[in-house]
Amino acid sequence: QVQLQESGPGLVKPSQTLSLTCSVSGGSMTSTLYYWSWVRQPAGKGLEWIGRVYPSGSTNYNPSLKSRVTISVATSKNLFSLTLTSVTAADTAMYYCARGRAVTGADYWGQGTLVTVSS
Amino acid sequence: DIVMTQSPDSLAVSLGEGATISCKSSETVLYTADNKDYLAWYQQKPGQPPKLLIHWASTRESGVPDRFSGSGSGTDFTLTISSLQAEDVAIYYCHQYFSAPLTFGQGTKLEIK
Numbered sequence: 001q002v003q004l005q006e007s008g009p010g011l012v013k014p015s016q017t018l019s020l021t022c023s024v025s026g027g028s029m030t031s032t033l034y035y036w037s038w039v040r041q042p043a044g045k046g047l048e049w050i051g052r053v054y055p056s057g058s059t060n061y062n063p064s065l066k067s068r069v070t071i072s073v074a075t076s077k078n079l080f081s082l083t084l085t086s087v088t089a090a091d092t093a094m095y096y097c098a099r100g101r102a103v104t105g106a107d108y109w110g111q112g113t114l115v116t117v118s119s
Numbered sequence: 120d121i122v123m124t125q126s127p128d129s130l131a132v133s134l135g136e137g138a139t140i141s142c143k144s145s146e147t148v149l150y151t152a153d154n155k156d157y158l159a160w161y162q163q164k165p166g167q168p169p170k171l172l173i174h175w176a177s178t179r180e181s182g183v184p185d186r187f188s189g190s191g192s193g194t195d196f197t198l199t200i201s202s203l204q205a206e207d208v209a210i211y212y213c214h215q216y217f218s219a220p221l222t223f224g225q226g227t228k229l230e231i232k
C-alpha cells in the first residue's frame with residue numbers, strides 16, 4: 001500500500017519561500033507509470049492543481065503559479081518537493097501531495113499539511 | 120487550459136433517493152487513440168484528502184460501492200449515486216487528467232435533505 005506524507009513549516013512569512021516535502025513509502029518512485037503531484041486547497045474552497053513531476057525530472061505546472069513554483073524529485077530518497085517563492089496570504093492553504101497515473105489521475109494522496117502565510 | 124464546470128454547486132437529497140452531478144469540460148477529454156475519456160471523480164469528506172471514486176469517466180475504483188456510477192463522453196459527464204446513504208455526504212469533484220495543466224471542477228456539496 002502506497003503512503004504519502006507531507007512535511008514542512010506550517011507558517012511562512014509573506015514574501016518568503018514555502019518549501020514542502022512529500023515522503024513516499026510502500027512503492028518505488030522510479031516507475032514511469034507514475035507521476036507525482038502537488039494540489040492545494042484554501043479553507044472552504046476547491047482543489048487547485050499546482051503541478052507534477054515525473055521520475056525523469058520532467059515537470060508540468062499550473063500557468064497561474066508557474067513563475068513561482070518548482071517541483072523536484074529525488075527517487076533514490078523516495079521523496080519529491082515543492083518550492084513556492086514570494087508567497088502572500090493567498091497562498092494559505094492545505095497542501096496535498098499525490099501519486100498520479102496516466103490512466104487514473106491521482107490515486108493515492110497524503111493527508112495534507114496546512115500552510116499559513118502570515119507575519 | 121481545460122475549464123471544468125460542475126452543476127449544481129450544492130444538492131440536498133433524501134436518504135435512499137438518487138443524486139446526479141453534472142460536469143462539463145471546455146474541451147474534449149476523449150483520447151481518440153484508446154477511446155478513453157480522461158475524466159475522474161473524487162469524493163472529499165471534511166478533514167480528509169480527496170478519494171478517487173471513478174476514472175476513465177465510468178470505471179469504478181476497487182472497493183467503491185456500486186451505487187456510484189459515472190457516465191458521459193467528450194465534454195459532458197455525470198456522476199450518479201443511485202441510493203443515497205448517510206456516509207455519502209461529501210463534496211464531489213470532477214477532474215480532467217487529459218492534458219496539462221490538469222484541472223478540477225469547483226465541487227458539488229452533497230447533503231441530506
